[in-house]
Amino acid sequence: MRASTSAVRSYRSPDVKAYPNPYPYPDQKPLPTNFHTLHISRSLLMSDLTTDISTDVSTAATVETVRTWLTERVAYFLDVTPQDIAHDGLLVEIGLDSVYALTLCGDVEDEYGILVEATLAWDHPTIDALTAHIHSELGAR
């Protein structure tokens, strides 16, 4: 649906347009120009709320499945294959920076449904150490 924008334009104030979107999406879609008549349907609000939360796999988690999942996660982040990740290597040395180390806790929480410290990967700095910690947390529930 495309409506004319003439109703809302007067161009009397070039200032408003003086600084166009500083960081346009590289693939920016045309945005709705009919904002005066646009209505948000409830379906937009409520549909498509897919979540990334997996079904609860924690009961089945063994040291091996935790290790495999973690290795895949880290490999995915670093854009390498899981075989490239040494389980006893320091994550910061293989390129996992401090910010991602913080978000890894979110991945763990979503995957296993447990709450972990944000600093998880700082205190357990290898795949093996993380695996042991997560596995024991799962057992402690």
Next chain:
Amino acid sequence: MNTTADTSCTTADLEQVLGDAHDRDNPLGFRAVLEADERGEILPEGEKALGSFGFNAEFVPRRLGGRLVDIERLMLMMRTLSRRDPTLALGYGFTSYISGSAMWTSGNENQQRRMADILLGGGKTAAGYNELAHGNDFTRTDLAATTHGDRILINGRKQIVNNFGRADAVVLLARTGEGPGNRSHSHLFVDLVDGPADRVDRDVRYPTVGLRGCLIGGAEFTDYPVPADAPIGPVGGAMETVLRAFQTTRAVLPGMMVGTSDTLLRTVTRFALDRKLYGRRVAALPHARATLVGAFLDLLAGDCLSTVACRALHVLPGQTSVLTAANKYLVPKVLHRSSHALGTVLGANSYLRDGTYGIFQKFARDLPAITFAHANASVCQATMLPQLPRLAATSWLRAPRPPKDLFELDAPLGDIDYGALELTSRGADHLTAMLSHPGTRAQLPDAAARLVELLLTDLADLRERCLALPPSEHSVVAGRAGFALADRYAQLAMAASCLGIWQHNQHSDDAFLREADWLTGALHRIAARLGHDLGALPDSTEQRLFDELIFREKNHEGFDLGRPQLSLA
């Protein structure tokens, strides 16, 4: 120790102390401020006056005898100062609070009392983080602290550190372990008065473009001994402390700079009223008017986001890791842009170093320092970015609305609890629910409601894009697309803040705040920055905003949300 500190000192009292800015005989007025800047000095009378005011108490929690209660109060105090002179605000200085924030977050009782005593006694503490070789990359910090028997020896350098040369103590970020990891650094509390002066060289001063009076220095330590109890918090815990403490400084600095923008806007407004061209006042020229109104709206929107960021530290302390980064990213950027636009109206006068409008060029030089000092814009974007996918999945379009205390300007906040601040938001983001909640939109006048609907489609779009973001795009090496998402998120957080402030202050006795013109205008500008082609503001809205601007200038009121009364001789 006095535990019932007097927090009755208000921003109005401080404004009173500063006196009439435009009075040429006021030793704390703009004329004196400009002269001090020309000399490369912090206004000496200003430092004296703040000393008598006991301004340092604003940096010290009440529990320790100071006047620091909530972070919004600290921000408004700093704003009052930076409306008069940003150099004084930083130079007197705010870095005492930056170092204090690490101490109040992680120091033990004994250390906290020592630092409080220094500050309440009128001393200064420096925040020793930056090393020229590493900049924002804290985890590569080199200055080393090594244990030798019952002492710790410090070796290495810190550079571009405010007040280092005259500080009584410094909070140092030091390496206490090997490697670039996050457990290799600690904060040390270092006494510079009683320690051996021959083991530290702090004679250097770095001249700067703006904030020229500030004593930006550095230090080189050689086997400088400190006692074994110098580390603040657990050894190796510095990064955690930083991630908590700096949420408060990232909340305050942008809100403080709103005061600087107030003076820039006021200067150009006065110019536009005074100067006549083509037989009319500059203020009557459409472009000039639109620019002034735009700057007024940016200032109000910047105040909304920075006020909400400060209040969130109390009301939603689990969610501020992202919000304070958004604040530190976007508000300085918006204010900086508007200072450029204002400069075009002032024309040649924006370039003159003295005279009636000379203060403009000084403030315009001072302002950008806040964009890159203490976590620059890209660092703040990189802080938001990795958390956005989880916010998208967990909160956007579905989270509950935040409590009204987040926005109600007269709702008390209580004392800041540094321990309640979280390193990540765990996906929680209630602020943006202001955009998606139908109840909020139902109360809006048509023009604003349409803009909110537009912004809501942006949030939905952003949500999809963030959910689809590969993890390799979450980190500092993210491409432009990733950084664009962080920018758009910050714009939407600003819009949500404006909406919340408007909705939850309908009980205010300020009719302007209750009316929706400023809200419509502020949202309009945000939508324009998001790439929507909306053209100009409706005439009636622009007129109302322009009238308000002129009214406030004539009546000596601040342009921010609280419209404080400014001193008059």
